[in-house]
Amino acid sequence: MGLGRSAAVVIGSFPIGESDLVVSFYSREHGKIRGVAKAARRARSRFGGALELFTLGELVFFDTGRSDLLRIDHFDIVRPFGGLREDLEALGQAAWIVECVTRLTADHDRHVALYALLVRSLRALETADRPVHVAVCFGVRCLEVLGHRPRLDVCGGCGRAYPFARPALGAGGVLCERCAREAGDATPISPGGVAALERLRATSWEEALASPLGRLEGELAALLEAHMSGLIGQPTRTGRFVREVRRLSPAPGGRP
Amino acid sequence: MAYYPEPVARLIEALQRLPGVGPKTAQRMTFFLLKRPVEEVRELAESLVAVKERIVYCGTCFNVTDQDPCRLCADPARDARVLCVVEEPNDLLAMERTGEFRGRYHVLLGALSPLDGIGPDDLKVRELLLRLEQGETAEVILATNPNVEGEATALYLAKLLRPLGLRVTRIARGLPVGGDLEYADQVTLSKALEGRREIG
Numbered sequence: 257m258g259l260g261r262s263a264a265v266v267i268g269s270f271p272i273g274e275s276d277l278v279v280s281f282y283s284r285e286h287g288k289i290r291g292v293a294k295a296a297r298r299a300r301s302r303f304g305g306a307l308e309l310f311t312l313g314e315l316v317f318f319d320t321g322r323s324d325l326l327r328i329d330h331f332d333i334v335r336p337f338g339g340l341r342e343d344l345e346a347l348g349q350a351a352w353i354v355e356c357v358t359r360l361t362a363d364h365d366r367h368v369a370l371y372a373l374l375v376r377s378l379r380a381l382e383t384a385d386r387p388v389h390v391a392v393c394f395g396v397r398c399l400e401v402l403g404h405r406p407r408l409d410v411c412g413g414c415g416r417a418y419p420f421a422r423p424a425l426g427a428g429g430v431l432c433e434r435c436a437r438e439a440g441d442a443t444p445i446s447p448g449g450v451a452a453l454e455r456l457r458a459t460s461w462e463e464a465l466a467s468p469l470g471r472l473e474g475e476l477a478a479l480l481e482a483h484m485s486g487l488i489g490q491p492t493r494t495g496r497f498v499r500e501v502r503r504l505s506p507a508p509g510g511r512p
Numbered sequence: 513m514a515y516y517p518e519p520v521a522r523l524i525e526a527l528q529r530l531p532g533v534g535p536k537t538a539q540r541m542t543f544f545l546l547k548r549p550v551e552e553v554r555e556l557a558e559s560l561v562a563v564k565e566r567i568v569y570c571g572t573c574f575n576v577t578d579q580d581p582c583r584l585c586a587d588p589a590r591d592a593r594v595l596c597v598v599e600e601p602n603d604l605l606a607m608e609r610t611g612e613f614r615g616r617y618h619v620l621l622g623a624l625s626p627l628d629g630i631g632p633d634d635l636k637v638r639e640l641l642l643r644l645e646q647g648e649t650a651e652v653i654l655a656t657n658p659n660v661e662g663e664a665t666a667l668y669l670a671k672l673l674r675p676l677g678l679r680v681t682r683i684a685r686g687l688p689v690g691g692d693l694e695y696a697d698q699v700t701l702s703k704a705l706e707g708r709r710e711i712g
Contacts, residue, residue: 268627273532299688304697309627309660311699336699341663344671351626358627493629500631501624504671 260326262286263334264315265374266307267354271297279307279328281315282357282374287365291317291326303331310337310350310378324363339382348498349387352481353377353394359488360402369401380465388477393464395480396456404487408454411435423450425479427486443482449475520546572643574619574636576601584608584617591615593650597640597669599623599657607655615653618643623661624668632668640669644676651679658685658703 264283272278277296281289296303306313307328316330340350357374361367377394384390399405406429410417413426413435424436425445436442445453452472456464469476485491516524520542527538545553569575570582577583584590584604594615598604604617620635643649654669656662666682673680686704687696696704 300691302695304695305658305699305703306697308699333698338699338702341660342667344664344667347660347664348626355627494626496629497624497626497631500633501668504668 259316259318259329260286261314261316263371264289264313264331265354265371265378266309266311266313266331267358268309269307275301277307278325279331280358282354282361282371283315284368284371285366287367287371288358288361288363289317289326290324290363291328293328293331296328303328305336306331306333308336310340310354311335312337312375312378335379337378337382340378343387344501344504345498346381346384346387348494348501349391350378350381351497352391352492352494353381353398355492355494356395356398356484356488359492360398360484367401370398373397373401376461384465386473389469389473390465392469392473392476392480393456393461395476395484396453396464397461399480399483400457404483405457406430406453406483408450413438418450419447423447425483427483441486443479445479446472446475448472449479452476569619569621573617574621574639575604575617589614592648594653595643595649595651596653596655598655599662599665603655603657615651620656620665623656624664625661626664635665637669637672641672644673644678649678651681653681653683655683 262283262285264281266279267282267288268280269277272292275295275297277293279291279293279296281291283289293303293307295301296307311331311333312335314330314332314334315328317326317328319326337350340346353374357370361370373394377390380390380393381387406425408418408430411420411430411432412428413431416432418430420432422433423445424431424433424439424442426436426439426442430445430450431439431442436444449472452469453476455467459467481492481495485495523542523545524535524538527533527541528535533541545556566578567576568578568580570577570580570585572581572585575582575584579586591614595618596607596613596615597618597620598607599620599622601619604619607613607617618636618640620637620640622630622635624630624632624635644652652669652673654666656665670680670682684707686700686707687693693701
């Protein structure tokens with residue numbers, strides 16, 4: 257209860273009442289939090305453009321203790337990530353990243369590593385030639401940070417040591433052909449894909465971003481989409497957006 | 513709500529479905545209506561039904577109207593060479609209030625929103641392209657909101673319309689009239705600087 261402050265990223269908002277806005281943040285100190293920004297939709301609002309999606313800023317809020325919703329006092333922009341709004345592919349991938357963070361975390365569950373990963377990923381997306389590559393690097397690390405790291409050394413069903421022929425990726429990790437058939441919802445993965453997943457999570461963030469994936473980029477993006485959708489319990493909303501927008505200018509090797 | 517008579521409970525329940533109305537507000541509205549003369553309440557009820565029965569989307573611009581095509585599309589005095597694209601009928605009304613624009617409109621009935629899963633197929637984009645194919649339009653003004661969703665929509669439409677050889681423009685973004693530089697955030701100020709114009 258009382259006044260709180262934290263660095264935070266805007267991860268969503270919706271209008272409420274005449275001119276107010278309910279804004280969701282992923283904050284460094286408090287994890288996912290939501291608050292009401294009074295009169296934020298007015299043309300001359302004191303928040304200006306600060307509460308736009310993806311904006312990183314310094315949040316000052318008041319917790320009355322009577323509601324799940326905080327009262328947003330100030331949000332001073334640190335970095336607006338304006339570049340994301342100038343490229344539809346980058347915007348789609350940033351939205352996918354934000355959706356994963358939003359739907360895989362609980363309110364007030366502090367997770368500094370995930371916060372840092374989110375900020376790093378948005379920063380990388382702003383200048384990325386291949387936004388989907390950044391999303392893949394984020395996806396691999398996000399699973400790790402949230403404790404959903406897939407096992408890649410043995411079959412998650414029978415414990416048989418990898419490598420084996422025709423591997424698939426299931427909820428807990430790589431599966432052999434027989435276990436994948438029994439699991440039913442596992443996605444086939446190439447041996448190159450397994451190696452790339454292992455490499456991306458073992459190297460530093462900068463090395464992962466610089467590491468070319470070639471044709472594996474599309475495969476990993478699709479696998480991560482399926483994996484995230486499985487964890488969320490339904491297909492991601494942003495996946496559909498990316499597919500529709502990509503019809504205009506198809507990017508090879510992207511999320512299908 | 514067993515302690516309310518059935519019609520009162522039903523009205524409270526119905527009012528709660530309106531945007532921004534919670535149980536307390538719905539209750540206050542219901543008791544306000546109970547105190548009003550029956551003619552006034554009947555007028556309200558009839559207006560609600562009339563809106564649903566008589567209002568349709570214009571088959572040309574998708575504005576809300578009681579005649580198809582709407583008055584704006586049917587008006588021969590309006591300049592068919594300039595088409596202003598807006599997100600919602602409310603935005604069209606805001607543009608009309610300026611009295612500055614004498615062209616025609618196209619209402620998309622939404623904006624691209626990746627987090628809500630709203631893509632181009634959910635908007636009146638195909639209908640816009642069909643209108644433009646008729647060849648009357650020389651300029652398309654993209655007047656979507658200056659937020660992430662509106663910018664994404666404008667960006668998408670600009671890419672889509674570029675090959676058609678039309679003049680595609682975007683409404684200016686920046687400081688509001690009567691605003692104060694000191695209180696403007698960096699995004700708004702940088703947009704205002706980007707869109708600066710020569711004076712004098």
